[in-house]
Amino acid sequence: xxxxxxxxxxxxxxxxxxxxxxxxxxxxxxxxxxxxxxxxxxxxxxxxxxxxxxxxxxxxxxxxxxxxxxxxxxxxxxxxxxxxxxxxxxxxxxxxxxxxxxxxxxxxxxxxxxxxxxxxxxxxxxxxxxxxxxxxxxxxxxxxxxxxxxxxxxxxxxxxxxxxxxxxxxxxxxxxxxxxxxxxxxxxxxxxxxxxxxxxxxxxxxxxxxxxxxxxxxxxxxxxxxxxxxxxxxxxxxxxxxxxxxxxxxxxxxxxxxxxxxxxxxxxxxxxxxxxxxxxxxxxxxxxxxxxxxxxxxxxxxxxxxxxxxxxxxxxxxxxxxxxxxxxxxxxxxxxxxxxxxxxxxxxxxxxxxxxxxxxxxxxxxxxxxxxxxxxxxxxxxxxxxxxxxxxxxxxxxxxxxxxxxxxxxxxxxxxxxxxxxxxxxxxxxxxxxxxxxxxxxxxxxxxxxxxxxxxxxxxxxxxxxxxxxxxxxxxxxxxxxxxxxxxxxxxxxxxxxxxxxxxxxxxxxxxxxxxxxxxxxxxxxxxxxxxxxxxxxxxxxxxxxxxxxxxxxxxxxxxxxxxxxxxxxxxxxxxxxxxxxxxxxxxxxxxxxxxxxxxxxxxxxxxxxxxxxxxx
RNA sequence: GCCCCCGUAGCUCAGUGGAUAGAGCGACGGUUUCCUAAACCGUAGGUCGCAGGUUCGAUCCCUGCCGGGGGUACCA
Numbered sequence: 108x109x110x111x112x113x114x115x116x117x118x119x120x121x122x123x124x125x126x127x128x129x130x131x132x133x134x135x136x137x138x139x140x141x142x143x144x145x146x147x148x149x150x151x152x153x154x155x156x157x158x159x160x161x162x163x164x165x166x167x168x169x170x171x172x173x174x175x176x177x178x179x180x181x182x183x184x185x186x187x188x189x190x191x192x193x194x195x196x197x198x199x200x201x202x203x204x205x206x207x208x209x210x211x212x213x214x215x216x217x218x219x220x221x222x223x224x225x226x227x228x229x230x231x232x233x234x235x236x237x238x239x240x241x242x243x244x245x246x247x248x249x250x251x252x253x254x255x256x257x258x259x260x261x262x263x264x265x266x267x268x269x270x271x272x273x274x275x276x277x278x279x280x281x282x283x284x285x286x287x288x289x290x291x292x293x294x295x296x297x298x299x300x301x302x303x304x305x306x307x308x309x310x311x312x313x314x315x316x317x318x319x320x321x322x323x324x325x326x327x328x329x330x331x332x333x334x335x336x337x338x339x340x341x342x343x344x345x346x347x348x349x350x351x352x353x354x355x356x357x358x359x360x361x362x363x364x365x366x367x368x369x370x371x372x373x374x375x376x377x378x379x380x381x382x383x384x385x386x387x388x389x390x391x392x393x394x395x396x397x398x399x400x401x402x403x404x405x406x407x408x409x410x411x412x413x414x415x416x417x418x419x420x421x422x423x424x425x426x427x428x429x430x431x432x433x434x435x436x437x438x439x440x441x442x443x444x445x446x447x448x449x450x451x452x453x454x455x456x457x458x459x460x461x462x463x464x465x466x467x468x469x470x471x472x473x474x475x476x477x478x479x480x481x482x483x484x485x486x487x488x489x490x491x492x493x494x495x496x497x498x499x500x501x502x503x504x505x506x507x508x509x510x511x512x513x514x515x516x517x518x519x520x521x522x523x524x525x526x527x528x529x530x531x532x533x534x535x536x537x538x539x540x541x542x543x544x545x546x547x548x549x550x551x552x553x554x555x556x557x558x559x560x561x562x563x564x565x566x567x568x569x570x571x572x573x574x575x576x577x578x579x580x581x582x583x584x585x586x587x588x589x590x591x592x593x594x595x596x597x598x599x600x601x602x603x604x605x606x607x608x609x610x611x612x613x614x615x616x617x618x619x620x621x622x623x624x625x626x627x628x629x630x631x632x633x634x635x636x637x638x639x640x641x642x643x644x645x646x647x648x649x650x651x652x653x654x655x656x657x658x659x660x661x662x663x664x665x666x667x668x669x670x671x672x673x674x675x676x677x678x679x680x681x682x683x684x685x686x687x688x689x690x691x692x693x694x695x696x697x698x699x700x701x702x703x704x705x706x707x708x709x710x711x712x713x714x715x716x717x718x719x720x721x722x723x724x
Numbered sequence: 725g726c727c728c729c730c731g732u733a734g735c736u737c738a739g740u741g742g743a744u745a746g747a748g749c750g751a752c753g754g755u756u757u758c759c760u761a762a763a764c765c766g767u768a769g770g771u772c773g774c775a776g777g778u779u780c781g782a783u784c785c786c787u788g789c790c791g792g793g794g795g796u797a798c799c800a
Contacts, residue, residue, distance in 0.1 A: 171742055213743055435798045452798040459800055600748035608762055616759045683764045
């Protein structure tokens with residue numbers, strides 16, 4: 108190791124962090140010497156302009172900040188770049204990690220390359236590290252992640268999958284980053300759907316069916332009563348039994364609301380029915396979560412907050428925020444002529460706005476979060492806008508400085524571009540969705556004769572569920588996405604199976620070589636990165652921490668999937684082009700270490716998305 | 725009416741105030757005495773909806789228009 112090279116484990120932080128730090132130092136020095144005018148507040152925005160290059164021929168990292176600074180400084184962009192480049196080598200840690208940028212390129216780009224010895228040292232450190240070289244956040248925050256939140260007593264359907272999958276992935280990622288994460292399944296267990304089921308129970312239940320499969324019977328009642336209560340002619344025309352029921356009960360819609368109101372008011376019979384229905388509903392939901400490998404710290408549903416609702420409204424009224432209008436009570440956030448944020452209906456019932464306000468108050472009091480994330484459908488944007496503004500006006504203790512964020516996502520569409528439905532027009536049940544994904548994965552896996560029946564089933568489950576989750580996560584969450592089994596189960600391209608396959612290939616080569624991975628790790632092998640494919644793989648591996656930071660910044664898991672895909676591709680190119688087991692030393696051991704690290708990074712990355720891996724497939 | 729989102733290759737989608745706009749599928753071509761070819765390499769394919777504006781630089785930011793979707797007082 109040379110005198111100016113890395114002395115031991117590299118400095119904390121990603122390469123990007125270290126380079127941004129060096130630029131911050133250079134900027135501060137230029138400012139102190141009167142060369143560049145920089146307000147302290149501008150610094151973060153400036154160093155953000157240090158990022159990985161689009162094309163490796165420009166080096167590994169690139170700074171574009173000189174062009175913007177030039178105007179303020181009254182200098183030419185290239186001159187500004189030169190001033191910064193001159194001061195970089197003196198910044199702590201720069202010379203050990205990066206090669207100095209040469210002359211500015213183009214209008215004033217500064218391109219920087221990671222030193223090969225620093226790259227090898229960083230790989231060695233990551234290889235020996237449980238966290239795979241990913242730094243933890245400097246300041247851990249308490250972050251509540253509110254996701255999934257299905258309506259109990261309605262079967263979970265395709266509409267629930269995005270919130271569940273995206274929310275779970277974000278929670279896992281934030282936790283790995285070092286934050287204190289509190290996941291909460293804010294169940295819809297107190298809404299009108301119970302009025303429907305209670306009404307259905309009283310008028311048209313099938314006791315034998317309920318005894319045999321409670322949730323199936325409750326689901327049937329829900330679907331039936333919804334049609335009867337809504338009384339849409341086209342629905343009734345398609346369903347004679349619903350039509351007959353609707354004819355006998357023309358007031359069903361009103362009666363359903365009355366049953367709901369009675370439940371909320373504490374009516375003994377309805378309350379008893381609710382208590383009877385709940386365990387079966389929860390068991391059904393929990394089975395799905397087990398299959399999806401999703402768990403929660405808390406299950407504080409709407410019913411939990413029900414005792415606080417009257418007080419929430421009274422408090423809002425006493426502070427002059429909420430007032431009566433057309434018999435209801437609401438907060439007029441945008442003046443008298445715009446729809447208010449209703450917290451109590453004319454019939455006295457509370458709404459989910461009321462529950463959400465009570466929930467914010469409760470979470471602030473009990474969890475003292477720095478952030479609360481709501482992973483919910485983008486169609487509820489207006490609700491959250493009103494909710495957050497109301498909370499701010501409410502002046503709750505502990506709300507100052509707390510970020511309330513609606514992490515919105517688009518709708519799941521079918522091939523026809525319309526919301527994903529079965530051919531008969533019903534929403535697709537989540538369970539049958541998973542079954543079909545696993546079934547299709549199984550057909551693909553079955554082609555491989557090397558696996559025993561049970562292992563094939565496990566692989567099919569992991570690949571099928573992974574495909575469905577990945578398809579959801581790999582898309583920008585704000586856009587709608589078209590659900591297609593064919594696409595998500597492609598074995599090439601940006602799919603879970605491609606990444607899982609890369610992991611299995613790592614396993615295969617290590618197994619074939621009879622490699623003891625723990626011993627390999629303890630031996631602290633020297634890393635050589637002579638071939639461009641080795642270097643490209645190494646650089647990608649070390650971006651893990653940067654990517655997770657970016658995921659957190661915008662709550663976008665698809666940045667992680669995109670990077671994993673890139674990483675798996677680089678591994679495939681490395682694996683295809685270079686011998687590992689048959690390479691001479693020291694390349695052989697170095698490549699084994701790279702393969703092992705790649706396998707662990709891919710597995711961890713997929714794990715952070717809630718996606719499993721297999722040893723063979 | 726008002727508010728929000730979207731419009732990028734034939735299809736499904738990434739992307740971003742920066743250098744020549746990317747990937748998969750589909751099409752065409754190549755690679756296997758070699759560790760999982762479920763792979764790899766290559767070719768073809770784009771006025772980034774249209775028109776202005778801001779900028780050294782715009783697919784990205786602003787304005788208008790066109791097209792699609794969603795929301796818009798007592799469901800969640």
